[in-house]
Structure formats: structure tokens, C-alpha cells
């Protein structure tokens with residue numbers, strides 16, 4: 001029996017319609033209890049949220065009843081009215097699905113083998129002077145503390161359990177924007193807390209029941225209220241794990257669906273009820289085609305790594321999911337796009353999915369904080385292995401108790417990853433590898449082994465370039481440089497996360513000449529030392545369009561800004577086409593461009 005928030009609307013018809021005075025909605029954990037245990041209603045939250053009345057516009061008739069304005073039938077005293085014990089948050093045990101109890105996602109948070117001195121709390125000084133730029137109409141002001149935004153007691157408790165003391169810059173801006181119901185395109189550095197930035201408003205919104213629609217009675221079909229899409233299986237799993245922590249004991253149920261794992265198990269999870277579905281596009285298309293998921297109740301859509309999701313590889317699938325199925329259109333649903341990079345062409349595409357959105361840029365990936373020390377070394381192809389070995393030996397010598405620090409080595413091809421892993425192991429360096437030709441089990445095992453420090457060297461293709469939050473990665477080595485500066489930015493962002501410092505070393509030779517200009521510009525902007533030979537390479541580069549970012553402190557800027565100096569167009573003509581197409585060709589892990597409807601890629 002499905003027991004998600006959405007299901008409850010279907011089950012009892014006791015969720016109030018627009019302005020109506022129906023009987024109160026009973027959250028799953030409180031059902032089957034004497035009515036006296038259900039706390040009484042107060043609607044003060046609604047008054048403080050301006051954006052959600054838009055859900056009331058264009059309300060369809062029949063099965064789909066959009067609730068006009070904020071729900072006020074929620075059994076929640078004084079939500080947002082200053083510290084009332086919210087109805088959702090009065091719960092003691094989270095969702096209680098019959099015999100099923102919510103597993104405590106914090107229980108296995110014990111940190112492995114690493115130096116205990118590592119600060120688990122973010123170094124906010126590192127973010128002090130980060131430039132922030134917003135554009136769009138009526139941008140809600142940022143907050144300085146979580147207390148300023150009433151996310152609800154249960155969510156606040158989870159924030160404390162996560163040891164988040166105050167919001168990161170991207171959270172300070174995006175949470176009020178999202179809570180006010182606005183669409184958002186947000187560009188903020190790697191490792192700066194974007195996951196929480198989109199999860200908190202979604203969870204809080206679902207807890208408050210904003211804009212909820214009654215689903216039709218369809219057995220075995222899941223009706224999530226929020227959809228979070230990400231490009232890789234591992235990233236979807238990671239978002240799912242994070243979201244489960246944030247949603248613990250809130251009554252909001254989070255389910256993940258991704259390729260390479262048995263679909264039956266995921267179907268069973270969906271049947272138990274889902275409020276937030278985290279998914280990779282291929283598996284989601286599969287579930288939609290099997291009619292096991294409907295998107296008609298979606299109120300929140302978040303695309304993580306949104307520029308990647310909308311580039312040539314994924315765009316057809318994303319369009320299918322967002323525009324050709326039953327998802328409510330922009331203006332009815334709320335859409336949030338997040339990434340550390342946002343090429344202008346992709347922004348233009350993305351605007352199809354948004355309504356009257358706010359653009360936010362928080363600094364430049366990894367560079368404006370100088371958290372990541374970037375080094376570029378001239379290394380011929382034939383010398384790369386011995387050079388890597390020198391680096392690894394030096395690391396052991398300088399490391400704590402002669403231990404190898406976690407080192408992530410990026411290579412261009414899957415074959416290259418296999419052979420480098422083998423060579424490292426043969427030479428006494430415990431290494432493992434992750435790439436798109438490995439089974440999902442092997443991929444997950446490789447990540448686990450790396451994270452735990454069992455094999456402290458992970459050789460990876462771009463499958464591991466985006467989003468993965470692996471604590472304690474001390475060094476990222478670009479054994480093979482990517483062809484796109486944005487990929488470089490995401491790769492090096494696997495270190496220097498959440499205010500910690502990191503080191504990134506790139507091996508450069510004539511084959512990477514097309515990257516010279518972008519790389520030296522990026523390094524300059526990040527106050528890194530640019531070797532003279534790289535500057536010479538860069539000045540020799542005959543064309544200016546490809547990979548050119550222009551001089552700005554932001555990862556990208558709002559393409560709508562007409563006044564924006566055209567001379568500083570970061571993504572001049574020719575960038576997107578050339579380099580994005582390169583994913584498939586170079587086999588860097590993404591099977592971009594190869595999708596067709598109904599085909600599940602190895603990625604999903």
C-alpha cells in the first residue's frame with residue numbers, strides 16, 4: 001500500500017482543495033491513531049510564502065485538483081510563525097509504513113581510517129569574499145542563518161545532525177529564492193553545497209504540502225511530487241543518501257531509480273510510496289514507458305549538473321521526460337537548475353524549462369577561493385606513468401604515517417583506465433578503477449574501496465568527474481587533460497570541497513594545445529601560478545572562441561543580460577558544438593549522443 005505524501009491525497013480524499021475546508025490531511029505516521037494524537041491546525045506559514053499561489057493558477061478539473069495557495073490544512077501549528085512545533089515535525093518516528101520503520105540514515109556515518117583532526121565543519125572563511133551575482137525580477141534577499149528561514153523543526157534537526165552550522169553562500173541565496181516559489185538557474189562552485197540548496201526547499205515544500213494535486217487511483221503507479229535528475233548512477237545514489245538524511249523523520253519519502261541495478265527492487269520501493277524521486281534519465285524513461293511512474297503530480301523539478309543534463313548527450317531524454325510526458329508545465333511546477341558551470345548555449349536551451357526565473361552565480365568553481373592549488377606540468381605521453389609514480393612516491397613520503405593520500409587520477413578512455421589501474425597495482429600502488437564498461441556492482445565496489453582508503457588511488461574516466469562528494473580526496477591528477485575547460489573544472493572539484501583545501505595536478509603536452517588558453521586564464525583568475533611555457537602555448541593559440549571563458553570571477557553569467565559586454569562572451573561560438581560532442585567520441589565515460597527514445601544507456 002503506497003504511503004507517500006502524494007498517496008495520502010489519493011487514499012482518503014482528505015486533502016483540502018483550494019480554499020476549501022475539507023477534513024485534515026493525516027500524515028502517514030499518524031494514521032490509524034486516535035484522532036486526539038493529531039495536532040491541530042494553524043496556517044500561519046502560508047502568509048509568509050509569496051510564490052506558491054501560482055500553483056493555483058490554471059488548475060485543471062477532474063482528477064487533477066491543484067491546490068490554490070499554500071495548504072492550510074496541515075495539522076501544523078504556527079509553521080513559520082516562530083518556532084511552533086510543526087505538525088510534521090512532531091513526529092517521533094518518521095514515516096511508519098505499516099510494519100516498515102524508517103531506517104536511520106545517520107547510523108552508518110562513522111568515518112573510516114582518516115585523520116581525526118580533519119575538520120568536518122565547513123571553513124566559511126574560505127567563502128568570505130566570494131562574488132555573488134543575481135539577475136531576474138524581485139530577487140528575494142539572502143539569509144545568513146538557517147534559523148532565519150523556517151524550514152521546519154524536523155528538517156532543522158537533520159541539518160544539525162549533518163553538522164551544518166550555517167548555510168554556504170549558494171544556500172544563503174537559493175533557499176529563500178526557492179522557498180518563495182521562484183524558478184532558478186544557479187551556478188556555484190564545486191563542493192559548495194548545492195545538493196542541500198535544492199533538497200531543503202523541496203523537502204520543506206512537501207512537508208508544507210504546497211500545491212499538492214490529488215493523483216488518480218492507479219494501482220502500481222507512483223506519483224512523485226518532486227523529481228531530481230542527475231547524469232550518473234553514482235551521483236543519483238549520493239543525492240538519494242543525502243536527501244534521505246535531510247528528510248529523516250519528516251514524513252517525506254525519497255526513492256532512487258538508476259540503471260545497472262535490478263529494476264524490480266526499485267519498483268518495489270516505488271510501490272511503497274515516493275515523494276521525492278531521484279533518478280538518472282535512462283532508467284526514468286524506462287519506468288515512464290512501463291507506466292510505473294507518472295509525473296503528473298510533480299511540483300518540483302531539480303536538475304543537478306544541469307548543463308551536462310542539457311548538453312547533446314542527454315537533452316533528448318530530458319526533453320522527453322520534462323516536455324513530452326505528463327509533467328506539469330513551467331509556471332505550474334517549480335524548476336531548479338544547478339551546476340558549477342553553465343555555458344551560454346546551454347542556458348539558452350535551459351530557459352525552455354523555466355518560467356520567469358532568477359539567475360544566480362556564486363563565484364567561480366574552485367578558483368575564487370584558492371582552495372584548490374592547481375599545478376600544470378609538461379609531460380610527454382610516454383613519460384606520464386613514471387611521472388605519476390614520482391608524484392605518488394612523493395605523496396607517501398610527505399603523507400601522514402607514510403600512508404597514501406586519496407588520489408583521483410582522470411584518464412581519457414575506459415581502456416586507458418583499465419591499463420593504468422593494472423600498471424599501478426603491478427607497481428605496488430593499491431589502485432582501483434571506475435568507468436562505463438564496468439558493471440554497476442564493480443563501480444560501486446571501486447568507489448567504496450576508494451572512499452574507505454583500502455585502495456587509495458582511483459583511476460577514473462569522466463564518469464566520476466561530476467558531483468561525487470568523496471571526503472578526504474587530497475589530490476586530483478589529470479593524467480589526460482579533458483578537451484573542455486568545464487570538464488577540468490568539475491574534475492578538479494573532486495578535491496577542495498566544503499571549505500577544505502586540495503591539490504590538482506595536470507599533465508600537459510602538445511596534444512592539449514587547445515586547452516592552453518582556457519587553462520591559463522582559469523589559473524590566473526584563481527591566483528595560481530601559470531608556468532611561462534603554458535603562457536607561451538596560450539599566446540600561440542590561434543583561435544579565441546574555443547574554450548574561451550573571458551575574464552570574469554563567475555563560472556558563468558546570465559545570458560539574458562543584454563548589456564553584458566559582448567567582448568567578454570565566455571562561450572563564444574564554436575565552443576559547445578565542438579567540445580560537447582567530444583564526449584561520445586573520446587569515450588570519456590559518457591555515452592553522449594547515443595540515446596534514442598526507450599534506450600537505457602550504460603550510464604543509467
Ligand SMILES: Nc1ncnc2c1ncn2[C@@H]1O[C@H](COP(=O)(O)OP(=O)(O)OP(=O)(O)O)[C@@H](O)[C@H]1O
Pocket residue numbers: 121122163164165166167168171188189190191192193194195196339340466467468469493497498
Ligand atoms: N551548510 C553546510 N555546512 C557544512 N557543510 C556543508 C554545508 N552544506 C553542504 N555541506 C557539505 O559540503 C560538501 C559538498 O556539498 P555538495 O556535494 O552538495 O557540493 P556541490 O556544490 O553539489 O558540488 P559539485 O558541484 O561537485 O556537485 C558535502 O560534504 C556537504 O555535506
